[in-house]
Amino acid sequence: MTSLVRSLIRPVRWGDRLSRALQVLGNWLQLRQDAIRCLQWAVVAIYYVLLIVPAIFPPGSGAGSLEQLAVWAEVLFWAVWWPGVLVFTLLFGQFWCGVFCPDGTVTEFASRRGLGSKIPGWVRKPAWALMAIAVTTLYEHLSHAYSSPRAILLSLGLTSLLALVCGLLMGRSKRVWCRYLCPVGSIFSLMARCAVLQFKVDRGRWDGAPKPLPRAVDCPLLLDVRRLRGNEKCSMCGRCSGHRDAVRLGYRWPGSEIVNLGVADLRNSDVFGVLGVMIGLFFSVSHASPIVRLMTDMVRLPFLPSQTWLAVSLATAAIAILLWVALYLISGTSVQLAKHLSYGLIPVGAGGMILVAFHYSLELFQRVGLAFGAAAQALGNLLILGTAGWSIVLGAMILRRSGRSGSCVRVACYVAMVGGVAALFVAV
Numbered sequence: 001m002t003s004l005v006r007s008l009i010r011p012v013r014w015g016d017r018l019s020r021a022l023q024v025l026g027n028w029l030q031l032r033q034d035a036i037r038c039l040q041w042a043v044v045a046i047y048y049v050l051l052i053v054p055a056i057f058p059p060g061s062g063a064g065s066l067e068q069l070a071v072w073a074e075v076l077f078w079a080v081w082w083p084g085v086l087v088f089t090l091l092f093g094q095f096w097c098g099v100f101c102p103d104g105t106v107t108e109f110a111s112r113r114g115l116g117s118k119i120p121g122w123v124r125k126p127a128w129a130l131m132a133i134a135v136t137t138l139y140e141h142l143s144h145a146y147s148s149p150r151a152i153l154l155s156l157g158l159t160s161l162l163a164l165v166c167g168l169l170m171g172r173s174k175r176v177w178c179r180y181l182c183p184v185g186s187i188f189s190l191m192a193r194c195a196v197l198q199f200k201v202d203r204g205r206w207d208g209a210p211k212p213l214p215r216a217v218d219c220p221l222l223l224d225v226r227r228l229r230g231n232e233k234c235s236m237c238g239r240c241s242g243h244r245d246a247v248r249l250g251y252r253w254p255g256s257e258i259v260n261l262g263v264a265d266l267r268n269s270d271v272f273g274v275l276g277v278m279i280g281l282f283f284s285v286s287h288a289s290p291i292v293r294l295m296t297d298m299v300r301l302p303f304l305p306s307q308t309w310l311a312v313s314l315a316t317a318a319i320a321i322l323l324w325v326a327l328y329l330i331s332g333t334s335v336q337l338a339k340h341l342s343y344g345l346i347p348v349g350a351g352g353m354i355l356v357a358f359h360y361s362l363e364l365f366q367r368v369g370l371a372f373g374a375a376a377q378a379l380g381n382l383l384i385l386g387t388a389g390w391s392i393v394l395g396a397m398i399l400r401r402s403g404r405s406g407s408c409v410r411v412a413c414y415v416a417m418v419g420g421v422a423a424l425f426v427a428v
């Protein structure tokens with residue numbers, strides 16, 4: 001009886017419990033790959049139903065209840081699924097990619113039966129995926145593809161087809177598409193660096209594992225699991241969990257990976273991904289954006305049939321350059337520190353992306369008679385406020401870690417810059 005009372009009043013070690021629960025989850029993912037494969041094919045079926053049904057029965061097609069079904073399919077796809085995936089990836093990592101993504105399932109399936117060729121050097125360039133997401137987003141926004149289910153089917157269907165072809169040509173039972181070419185994956189890799197979950201490797205245990213050693217990890221993303229230090233590119237599939245009793249799913253404080261990046265980890269492509277794609281592109285694609293209107297006035301040339309593409313591209317470049325100059329000045333003209341600080345903008349950039357998705361969700365909900373009014377506006381503002389605050393904390397920690405003098409002034413300038421970005425997101 002006394003021991004029962006003692007156990008009830010003993011302080012609960014939530015950290016230990018959480019670690020154990022995460023380890024169980026990671027090991028479950030590793031052990032139940034058969035169940036995950038079934039789940040993946042179910043997601044493939046649902047995904048294509050949600051894409052194809054609205055394209056066959058668009059609004060005004062006169063298909064009666066099928067048309068209504070198509071509207072709900074659109075709501076599910078754009079108002080629930082897409083914002084949900086963005087939020088989940090930012091907070092918990094790329095589980096969507098490793099466990100659910102239909103393109104990942106298709107490319108890996110094709111790769112098991114394909115040619116299994118070596119991956120050419122040009123495929124490994126990070127620029128492809130970033131260019132692909134920039135072009136896709138521009139196309140979807142400027143052609144109003146979101147209100148045209150057929151245009152969306154064309155855009156996402158083409159992506160699936162390319163993933164299939166990539167699997168048929170390259171790698172053996174791998175996801176070459178996800179690692180190097182997936183347009184969305186390029187942005188998810190950046191967002192996942194902020195996540196609170198990560199597959200952690202204990203190098204001591206790994207190297208000292210008793211013989212006979214288990215078979216090498218079959219990482220579908222072709223990662224060197226032994227040297228895994230972060231979430232970038234890890235699709236959280238869990239296949240390495242428990243390997244050599246050294247790999248386990250664990251938690252960390254949000255953004256620690258970003259603050260602890262070393263000089264060798266900083267990449268120009270990531271800087272472009274954050275400043276040019278996440279921030280620049282996502283608020284310059286709004287036609288109401290003052291910077292796009294300004295650029296449209298500036299490029300009003302008689303021989304150009306449509307100035308919008310050019311105006312948006314120039315606006316994106318202008319925003320990216322302005323942000324880079326600001327970061328360069330804040331860092332005291334240190335290119336390395338400016339690059340590092342740009343990673344700190346990932347949360348607010350992701351917040352902008354989620355806000356765009358959120359606004360579109362509201363439009364869709366309105367179409368089916370659900371209006372959220374002022375509460376939705378407040379939620380959107382709260383989202384930007386929260387992600388801006390997160391970026392500010394990361395920037396301040398990066399500046400403190402750099403050991404540069406005058407860090408208070410630098411932090412104040414960084415706060416002003418993030419505040420400016422957030423204000424523009426809310427205003428646009």
Ligand code: SF4
Nearest residue numbers: 219234235237238240
């Ligand atoms: S390191 Fe590879 S095997 Fe392990 S969870 Fe990430 S993607 Fe899967």
